[in-house]
Amino acid sequence: MKNSNNGFQSIKFSASGWEYLKLYWTNFLPSLLTLGVYSAWAKVRRQRYLLGHTQIAGSSFDYTAQPQRILKGRIIALILVTLYYFIEYFPVITIITALILFYLLVPILVVGAFRFRAANTRWRNIAFSFQGTYRQAYRIYFFYYLLGVLSAGLLYPYYQFKNREFLLNNLCYGTQKFSFTGTLPVFYKYYFQAVLLFVLALLPFFIYTYYKYNIGFSGSIEYLEILLFDFMDLLVTILFVFVPFLIAYEFLRVRFLYYTLNNTTLGEVKIRNDIKFLMMLYIMLTNVVLVLVSFGIFLPWARLRKIRYIYTHVYYEASPSINNFYSGKQEGVSALGDAANDSFGFDIGL
Amino acid sequence: MSSISINYYSGNDSASQTGQIVPGEQSAELLVSGTRYEISYSDMNLSRLVANTPSFIYLPKGACCELAYPQAVIFARFFASNQQQKSSRQHKLETRSPIAVMSIILSFLVLYVFVYILSAPIADILAKSVPFKIKEEISNDIVEWLDIDYLEKSKLKAERRASINAIFKKLVLASRDKKHKYKLLFRQGNKIGANAFALPSGTVVITDELIKQVQSDSEVAGVLAHEIGHIKRNHTLRHIFRSAAAILAMSVLLNDASIISDFTYSIPAYLFTAQFSRELEYEADALSVPLLLKYGYDPEAFMRLIKRIEKSSSSNGSSSEGGNEAGSEYYSSHPHTHNRVSNVRKWIKKYKRDGKL
Incomplete structure (x- = not known):
């Protein structure tokens, strides 16, 4: 699809990899020196940079999150993660209760994160909002997710489908809801294609039969290593099992993203994209190499490269209706974005 | 305007x-x-x-x-x-490039200092603060797991076990360590082969395969004294805490890497932990010297045993990552044996000169 083709226009993304790299690292050092406190401010600056360089119809996005709120969210997340790691030292009953509590928390956290993110993203002075309820979130992240796990993955596409319905049909721009019109069979089609891809990509691993697990003598605390795998074992696992899995998983993600975007509308404004799996795979694999070779220095550059590819391959219908969204302020429906003020800045990358 | x-x-x-x-x-x-x-x-x-x-x-x-x-x-x-x-x-x-370059350099420096310098004393303090009860639980879990997945009951004769146990008891006494409950377990190693482990509570596991390679009491005493050194200085826990510091640093560095991160950090983190592990091996070797000399055992006998086992395992066609002489030391958890020999010799000299370490 080309720009301005049949009334569709691509998102304009003007961020530069070098600029972002500089921004990232000058904000990384203070984060490190303040033991992570500044990271909330750094996050806001990064997000402002990315959204500020994203333009639709000549207007940039604005990010209005308060760093203090993100800090609060991060402290809560840190406490939860710490508890999670130390939990195995407690009696079994405590562990089970705590795990159940953790899983009960997940839907609340997800809803909070989406509310926060949406309410702090603005375009043309109108905020987005997320109106999903906890009840709906429990159904998705508890019931459907559990179904996916219990069915050994067979209902995983169903969960993914329900999840997208939940996320998109509850996302609003001003008073206008997004609407997702995709259907379940397509999700299954991509899922089985991904499974097939994984099995095919695993073939070298099955062929690799001469590999024998053998631990040499050294007289020591070596059982730690048996736990962590030894170096060769790690390499083999990465090359023959993890890489095929990564490829298949990326295929599924890209396909789901492609299908979801092509079947989402905002009022009368249609959305299209031509994100290609092979291109995304190429970007992902070269990014991994780049990040490894540069000891992580090029991580922000690599991330930006991926975002740029996605953003510039998403198109919106350039019709006058793009000027006709309402904040709802005049009609007194203003409560839309305000819910976010109660939630903390717990941010989840999706 | x-x-x-x-x-x-x-x-x-x-x-x-x-x-x-x-x-x-x-x-x-x-x-x-x-x-x-x-x-x-x-x-x-x-x-x-x-x-x-x-x-x-x-x-x-x-x-x-x-x-x-x-x-x-x-x-x-x-x-x-x-x-x-x-x-x-x-x-x-x-917006200034030199500032960005400085930030990158300083950030890596801070992480380096944390992982290589600060993490050692922090890990020591943390390791010391772990109550014995938890060490015991961890040890029991590991033994249970090893028994299920790898080890079998020892097929060694009771007299042989008793004589090795006697050496072990002597060495424990000499270590003057009252904080651990020392115990020696005999097992058949199977896949693990000739090997010995030190668990945090004071339990030492030694395999039949290893004992079969032993040609003198000095050699078996060398193995046991080395393991006692690991236990006395809390090596398992120190290793876990130092590795955690390395992993923490990696995750800070790659915080937003999402899917890339999981396997991008496992490799560098492995290299860090392998280095800590080598440091601990040297320390355990050094600690074994006074224990062995006290009873007239030859502290270098252990190195001869390692060399013999390396030879037999490489002639079997399977390469061992232990003290393998070929290839780089960097990705190995154990130092090259010739480096360990010179380390032990250094400590023997020092011990004989000063009467202590």
């Missing part, structure tokens, strides 16, 4: 109007669709400058203006508030 082009958004609908803003001393003049507004700086808010992104001016009654990048900086100079000045300082730093 020069005027700055803006996009004006009313806050009611998503229409965009072009307009102009003319910054003055105390207030700015806004021109939108033929109407002129005079707005005092105290009634407006300016978003923080970030690199070369547009800025937003938040006006009274929920309206908002968008300014393109260079004009945003000009406007910010007029818009005087302390917060804004602080923000523009950060903005200036972010």
Whole structure:
């Protein structure tokens, strides 16, 4: 699809990899020196940079999150993660209760994160909002997710489908809801294609039969290593099992993203994209190499490269209706974005 | 005064109007669709400058203006508030390449100091603070797991086991370590082969395969004294805590890497932990010297045993990552044997000269 083709226009993304790299690292050092406190401010600056360089119809996005709120969210997340790691030292009953509590928390956290993110993203002075309820979130992240796990993955596409319905049909721009019109069979089609891809990509691993697990003598605390795998074992696992899995998983993600975007509308404004799996795979694999070779220095550059590819391959219908969204302020429906003020800045990358 | 082009958004609908803003001393003049507004700086808010992104001016009654990048900086100079000045300082730093390069260097330096220098004393303190009960639980779990997945009951004769146990008891006594419950377990190693482990509570596991390779009491005493050294100095826990520090540093470095991160950090983290492990091996070797000399055992006998086992395992066609002489030491958890021999010799000399370590 080309720009301005049949009334569709691509998102304009003007961020530069070098600029972002500089921004990232000058904000990384203070984060490190303040033991992570500044990271909330750094996050806001990064997000402002990315959204500020994203333009639709000549207007940039604005990010209005308060760093203090993100800090609060991060402290809560840190406490939860710490508890999670130390939990195995407690009696079994405590562990089970705590795990159940953790899983009960997940839907609340997800809803909070989406509310926060949406309410702090603005375009043309109108905020987005997320109106999903906890009840709906429990159904998705508890019931459907559990179904996916219990069915050994067979209902995983169903969960993914329900999840997208939940996320998109509850996302609003001003008073206008997004609407997702995709259907379940397509999700299954991509899922089985991904499974097939994984099995095919695993073939070298099955062929690799001469590999024998053998631990040499050294007289020591070596059982730690048996736990962590030894170096060769790690390499083999990465090359023959993890890489095929990564490829298949990326295929599924890209396909789901492609299908979801092509079947989402905002009022009368249609959305299209031509994100290609092979291109995304190429970007992902070269990014991994780049990040490894540069000891992580090029991580922000690599991330930006991926975002740029996605953003510039998403198109919106350039019709006058793009000027006709309402904040709802005049009609007194203003409560839309305000819910976010109660939630903390717990941010989840999706 | 020069005027700055803006996009004006009313806050009611998503229409965009072009307009102009003319910054003055105390207030700015806004021109939108033929109407002129005079707005005092105290009634407006300016978003923080970030690199070369547009800025937003938040006006009274929920309206908002968008300014393109260079004009945003000009406007910010007029818009005087302390917060804004602080923000523009950060903005200036972010856009300068030498500052970015310095930040990268300093960040890596801080992480390096943390992983290689600070983590050692922190791990020592943490390891010491772990109660014996927890060490015992961890040890029991590991033994249970090894027994299920790898080990079998020892097929060694009872007399042989008793004589090795006697050596073990002597060495434990010499170690003067009252904080651990020392115990020697005999197992058949199967896949693990000739090997010995030290568990945090004081349990030592030794395999039949290893004992079969032993040619003198000095050799078996060498193995046991080495393992006692690991236990006395809390090596397992120190290793776990230091590795955790390395993994923490990696995850800080790659915080937003999402799917890449999981397997990007496993390799560098492995290299860090392998180095800590080598340091601990040297320390255990050193600690074994006085115990062995006290009963007249040869502290170098252990190294001869390792060499013999390496030879037999490489002639079996399977390569061992243990003290393998070929290849680099960097990815190995154990130092090269010739390095260990010279380390042991150094400590023997020092011990014989000073009478202590």
